[in-house]
Amino acid sequence: MTSLASTPVLFQRRVLNALFQALCGICAVIAIAVLGYVLWFLFRQGITYFKPSFFTRLPDNVNPALGGIKHSILGSVSILGIALGISIPIGILSGIYQAEANGKLCQIVRFLTDVLNGIPSIVIGLFIYAIWILPYAQKHPGQGYSGIAGGAALGIMMIPLVMRTTDEMLHLVPQSLWDASLALGTPRWRTMLFVVLPSARNGIVTGIMLALARVAGETAPLLFTVLGNEFLGPITGPVDALPLRLYKYATSSDPVQNAMAWSTALTLILIVLILSILARFLTRAGKRS
C-alpha cells in the first residue's frame, strides 16, 4: 500500500496552489477596487446637485445652481433610442447570417465588421458629418446638425458589436436543439426564429446592453453630429447629450457648473444601469411566460 504521509512533491504542490490562488484573488480585488473607487468618487462628487430640479430644468446661466440638464437627458435617451433602432435589426440579422452562412462572402463580411469595430469613433462622426450634415448645411446655411444624425453615428458604432454578440451567442446554442427542431420537419428559418434565437436571447440582450453602455458615453461622434444645445429642441435639429453637457460643464469657468459635471456623469452611469436592469428584467419575464 502507498504511504499516506505527505511527500516533498505534494508539499511543493500545496505551496504553489496557495500562491496562485492568492495571486488570482489579489488581481480580482484590484480590478473590482478600481471600479468601486470610480463609482464611489463619482457618487461623492455628483450627489451635491443630484436633486429634482437638476432633472427637470434647463441650464441657467444667470443662476447656475438652479439650472438642470433635462434637455441633455432627453437628448441622450432619444439619440440612444435611434441608435438601438438602427443597430438591433441590422446587427441581429447580419449576426444570423454570420452564424449560418458559409463561404467567401461571409468571411469578407466578418473581416470588414472587425475593421468597422476598430474605426475610432471620431472618424465615424466625421463620416456622418461629411456625407450628411455638410451637404445639407451647404444648401441650408446654419442647419444640418441633428439628433437623428447623432443616433445614426452611434448606431453604426453599435452594429459590429451587436452582430458579433449575436454570432457568438448563436454558436453557443447546442446542435441537439437544432436537430430536435429539424427532426419535427421544421424548416430552417422557423427553427432559427422560434427555437434557436429565443434560447440565445439572454446573451444577445446582454450584448446589446453592453454595446449601448459603450456608445452612451461617446462624445466625439456627437460633436460633429448633434452639436449640443442650451435648450430643448426637436431631434431633427441640434440637441444636447449627456457627454457633451459633461464636457461643457467640466470646462466651464463657473465652479457650480464644474460640480454639476460630476452630477451629469452620475446621471449618465445611472441611465446605463437602469437600462441594463430593465433589459434583464424584460428577458427574465419573457422566459417565464
Next chain:
Amino acid sequence: MQTTPCVTVQNVSFWYGSNQALFDINMTIPQHAVTAFIGPSGCGKSTFLRCLNRMNDRIDGSKMTGKIELSGQDIRDRSVSVEALRRTVGMVFQKPVPFPMSIYDNVAFGPRTHQLARGRALDELVEKCLIDAALWDEVKDKLKSSAMALSGGQQQRLCIARTLSVSPDVILMDEPCSALDPNSTHRIEELITRLKNEYTVIIVTHNLQQAKRISDMTGFFLRGELVEFGSSETVFGTPARKETDDYINGRFG
C-alpha cells in the same frame, strides 16, 4: 414474423468525407413493430438511423449511396420534401432536448409548423399526445410553465409527445433511455411497447436486455456492416453468426 414492410433499405453505404461509415446495408423493416439496432460504439447504427430521416443531410462532406424506400417511395427522390419526410419519420434523441418554451408550446410547436390544428383542436391534440406519452397526469396543471423545469425522464416523455404531435408513421429513437434512471427507463419501455400498435418504432440501444425485452426485430451492426438481421428471438436465442453470439454474450464490444 410476417407483416407489411414499412422501410426497405437497399445497398446503403455512407461516408463522412473519405471515411466510410456504412457498408452496403440491406434490410426490410416491418410495419407496426419495434426494430432494435445493437452493436458497439462507432459501429454505424446511429448513422444509419439518421439516414432514415435524412438528418445527415446537414453534415458537410457526407455522402450516401443506395436506396431507402418508405412505403414504396424513395426518400431521396427529388419530389420528396425533407420537411414532409421528417414529419412522417419522427425522431427522439439520446438527450432529452425540450425547446425553451412552455410544456404546451413544446407539443404544439410541430402542429403549428405544419398547420395541423389551432384553437380547441390544438388543445385536444396536445392533450392526446401528452396522454399517449404517459405524461399528461404529471403536467396537466402546469402546461404553461417552462419545460426546462421537468425532470430528465419527464423531458424525454415530453420529447416523445412532441414527436407524436405531427402524427408520424415511423418513430426513430436514438438511445432514448441512456440518460435516464431505471425507473424512467422502465416507463419509456412500456410506452414504446404501446406505441407499436400505431407506429413503426426503430430504436438504437446499447442496452441488450432492453433490445431483447421490447423489440420484435433486431439488427446487429459491427464496423459499419449489418452482421445479422432477423427476429429478436432468433438473434438473441440462436444467432447465425459467431460475431453476434460473441457480442450478445459479452465476449467483446
